[in-house]
Amino acid sequence: MFHPATKVTIIAERMLQSGIVKILEDDGAKGYTIVDGSGKGEHKSRDGDRASVVHDFSIIRIEVMFSDRKRAERVAEDVAAKYFRQYPGVVYLSPIEILRPERF
Amino acid sequence: MFHPATKVTIIAERMLQSGIVKILEDDGAKGYTIVDGSGKGEHKSRDGDRASVVHDFSIIRIEVMFSDRKRAERVAEDVAAKYFRQYPGVVYLSPIEILRPERF
């Protein structure tokens, strides 16, 4: 029996990991996973004023799932507001289906 | 030309890798990918009786795709039934679109 849920994926520089994890925990995430990687991107660095190109930075990819979409939106917005005006990175939502919604 | 398909993502402790891969192969998966990572989570350890908090375990993230949703559901249910009552971990389904459905 599968239930709809929302996954938040956060891709960010590794140095932001502990700050992002604190947001997840403050917002009540029950579990998350972190995978290392590398990346490259063009990102606005200050709210649209100017653009900076960032090459080959060391990144983390964090995934966290919520059965309540509102909580997923809040985590995504909190992370974007705190970090992604200043630092390169991205956060997005994905529709998923899970087996035990009480765990998320 | 894109075709709807279902992706199964399994996040588990690394020690479960060979057992999970065996389920994928027994269920007829034609290919999968495995990425290493690290994670943390709060998980029920025995069917809801009590909860255990697991910190900083070494994890794998396995992805496998099926053009037949029923097969994706069966793999997800088989993995969850065999491992995720006892061990921390999560399995979820995602809607995707693929180019060559005969390969999945």
Added chain:
Amino acid sequence: MFHPATKVTIIAERMLQSGIVKILEDDGAKGYTIVDGSGKGEHKSRDGDRASVVHDFSIIRIEVMFSDRKRAERVAEDVAAKYFRQYPGVVYLSPIEILRPERF
């Protein structure tokens, strides 16, 4: 405020990384992330003529996001046409929601 977008995920042998990244850049991708992994799969090696089983190859997983679905489709088709008739690998599209569509 979340906006619908399309994510392209490419799973390929590591030796194809620079060629795939060139396609992404030629097709106007503004950013992507790459994560290392390992994988196994059964794949047609030459346009359906014969099948080869590939074991335990070293892979990369590339993710790139587009607010314009047509561009996501073009990248996926270009990568598949150039590489995945000859080499093992997979490309798929996923529906996502993003916060700042002007960045993708």
